[in-house]
Amino acid sequence: MAGDALLEVERLTMRFGGLTAVDDLSFTARRGEITALIGPNGAGKTTVFNCITGFYKPTVGRITMHHDNGERFLLERLPDFQIPRTAKVARTFQNIRLFGGMTVLENLMVAQHNPLMRASGYTFGGVLGIGGYRHAEREAVELAKYWLEQTGLLARADDAAGDLPYGDQRRLEIARAMCTGPRLLCLDEPAAGLNPRESDELNRLLLFIRKERGVGILLIEHDMSVVMGISDHIVVLDYGAKIADAAPEEIRNDPKVIAAYLGVEDEEVEEVEHEIEETAAAVSGEEGSQ
């Protein structure tokens, strides 16, 4: 059900030699919600993502993924390739990692390599076009088209991914992650480098994904218009430790957060707050009119 715990991070600590990048961090991301992880540069956000998605094994701590059928997966114990496949956690990266020479549609087909391989019986089933494989391939194309439509990229399906404008490439990465059928989608700075129109399209896409059955989103983002506009819940890190964990309205007024994260002069705080309020009002107005 929406609002149930989806990802539980408990007492997570990650040390690199003498540096504690993440320090005794606990938080919960819920099903059907957008949780943002924010903090100044070097606060430890990407390290948290790397622990969740198996790139790093935490020094200490437990990371539990809950599926709605009651199954639980301890991510720190799973081999990293099992985290997307079995625990159903997908991620995107700060820098775009598409196959630029492949078409947009091919990028989404590659994302579905595992089920297609299974359907081919890990043999020449695909080449021979056996019935089960053909059916699986049709389903994979349908799923790819569905996400291309949701990301507004259907008309570009046959173009090389590397030829798309930057904002389209960012949305294609999200479409690719969605094609793996995740229950938790981890996005590392999806709004980085986007212009205001593209950032708006991203907000709409993420709100749509939130509505998808059982999917939760965990988001690292510096763009406050995205964070404050669409998050249900925000966790703030500073020097690896959690300094706040609350709804956007509370975070916005938390002096600890303003001091640590925004790091701006008093007169600028007011200006930033005003900008955030305007964006949040525009997004909720659009949501209401849909």
Ligand SMILES: Nc1ncnc2c1ncn2[C@@H]1O[C@H](COP(=O)(O)OP(=O)(O)OP(=O)(O)O)[C@@H](O)[C@H]1O
């Ligand atoms: N593999 C590593 N080896 C050593 N130190 C690391 C490693 N990965 C991250 N760090 C250090 O851990 C700290 C947290 O880095 P991290 O990239 O998680 O921060 P961040 O909050 O994601 O920053 P940004 O917003 O700039 O992306 C930094 O001091 C960084 O230098």
